[in-house]
Amino acid sequence: MKKTLYSLVAGLAALLFITSCKKDKTLSNADVTPVTNLYAPEDAKAVKIPSGASGSVSFEWEQAHASDNGLVLYEVAFDKEGGDFSKPLYSVPSDGNGLYNKLTLSYSDLNKVATIAGAKPEEIAKLIWTVRSSRGVKLSASAAKRVISVQRPVGFESPDAVFVTGSATEGGADISKAVKMKKVGDGKFEVYTSLKAGTYQFVDAKTGIIKKYSFNGTRLVEDGETNVTGDTKVVKLEVSFNDALFKSTEVVKLGLWFSADSKIWFDLNYAGNGTWTADNKPIVFHQESWGRDERYKFRFTFKNADGSTTEQYFGSTNRDNSAATAATAPSYYYMVPVDNSVYDYTFKFNHDLDNKSADIKVMMNADVAAYTHTVTLKQ
Missing domain, CATH: 2.60.40 (Immunoglobulin-like)
Structure with a gap:
């Protein structure tokens, strides 16, 4: 009995599916009235897109009707002022995958439309918009259209890479x-x-x-x-x-700054690709009453546009550290901008380096996960 009931239900579901498909195919060719009235935004609306801000503009219009009283799909089309929408700059389905007589267009997408229209950052693009209705095949264009002025933000849409x-x-x-x-x-x-x-x-x-x-x-x-x-x-x-900001700063020099001596031990030479090196440099810790001090960080000297110089220290993400060992993780050597305090946010040399020589390399480029450096014992 159950098998018979299941077979009957399955057969009925298949029949409904086939009937629905045939019906949809027929309905897709039904006539649709054009949209008569546009509601929002008002004609000659001026929109200034803020830099980096999220937001949207709402477009709304009167519903259209299909000759078979079925569902109607909508899309909003944009063109330059004076255009006829024969080749619109941009078109997009309304909310709900085209089912609603409303479109919520993000500032980002509106900025794209203004860009396609030829407006540069901070310039104003005068656009016209209208709505086209359909059953999915033949578009019915509205005779109504409105003007919207869009001022692009000062910045640009950020690329994934530069x-x-x-x-x-x-x-x-x-x-x-x-x-x-x-x-x-x-x-x-x-x-x-x-x-x-x-x-x-x-x-x-x-x-x-x-x-x-x-x-x-x-x-x-x-x-x-x-x-x-x-x-x-x-x-x-x-x-x-x-x-849309740009800055260029000359890098005068980069030095290894040793805390206990409170001075630059030596400068590193620029080797290309955001990398500085210093080869075969003597490493001699400072003798204190409690032992040997091994703390260090790095100092950049920058030349500003007005000719003045600025110093910026790069050190550890930690305020205090243990000395490096052969087992120390690479992340220990990551470098970030730090203050000019003598002992805070410093690295500590591996104790095997005391009274030896080492090669120092600083890497400030996109090839590394984070700005970093290496210290290699010179054999």
Whole structure:
């Protein structure tokens, strides 16, 4: 009895499914009325998109009707002011995968539409929008349309990766050798590199569709190149896409600072790719009443745009540490900006190094998980 009941239910479900499919196929060709009235936003609405802010704009309209009283699908189309929507700049289904007579369009997507319309950051794009209704096949365009003015934010949509390329860079004009910048925050990237006479620009990819950026003063701008003159210099380049900011700072030198002596023991030489080295350097701990002191950190000297210099210490993420050993994890050597205190946030040399020589390497590039350094006993 149960088997018969199950077979009957299964057969009925299959019949309903087939009938539904045939019915949907027929309904997809039903006539749909065009949308008559647009409700929101009001005509000539002005929208200023804030930099880095989340938000949206709501588009609403009167419902359309299908000749068979079935469900209607909607999409909103955008075009430049004066356009006829024959080739819209952008179209998107309404909320609910096209089922609702409402569209919640994010600031990010609205910024994309303004960008497609040709507006640069902070410029205003005058757009028109309308609604097209359908049963999934034939679109019924509304005769109603409205204007919306969109002012793009000061910044850019942040790319997933950023590279520096050009004749002035370490990788040269060959974009396949572009130097990758390190992501250090939301929309923020930086790189320690050298620049020689020539040109350079920032790109978001090495292949495919590539967006290019340069700078004008302290502002990041689309396209263009930056000229470099004079001798080769080591620099720190910083870009922030959210607020379109750019900064270039010359790196004068990097030294190993020994706490007990409260001075730089020796400078490291720049070796390319954000890396500094010092080879075969003597390591002699400081004798204290309680034992041998082995604490150290690093100090950068930067040259500012006005010619003044700034010192920045890089040390441990920990305020205090045990001495390094052969079993110490690589993360022990990670370097972060720290204060100029004598003994806090310092590293401690492996005790095997006392009265020996060592090779020191500092790596400030995108190849490492975090800015770091190594200390290798010289045999």
